[in-house]
Amino acid sequence: MKNGEIQDKYESFWKDIVENEDGTINKEQVMRELYDFSVLIWNVSKVYDHITDGKVSNPLTCPDIVIALSDDLANVNECSFF
Template identity: 45%
Template sequence: MTEQPDYEKTYDEFWKEIVERPDGTLDLDQLKRELADYRMVLREVGEVYCHVTGGQISKPHTAAATVIAVADDRVQEIVAEAIAERLGEVP
């Protein structure tokens, strides 16, 4: 038996119960609602990524580990700048 492609597995494990009726037919209205929600999430996540990374990342499909690393670096930069300013090292 061949293994299901990832997208098929994701559909079966997550989306199927959400977008199909009990008889197995597609609930088009529900699918449209889910797609609208997904579009909103993509838009909002991009804005958050851009904000927390100081404009370095805006693509919503960027791996979480990458966003976290860049955001952590950005926080360290902000802290270093604040410390330097506090010590009078920055004009």
């Protein structure tokens, strides 16, 4: 991740959410956003762990890997019924 990407994401997404009109940081809003983000990270970790049968729980895992593992497990489960 490059600093330019971080700046671009902040400008295009977070700036209007976490800054006051005068450009200062709105601490209350930042705290709310960080709280929501931490809940999201925790929940994603639990879902990844569940759908990959414990093989993945890191929320920063590439989604394609999680999907492939989940699909593989679904295929194995389908075959076990026959």
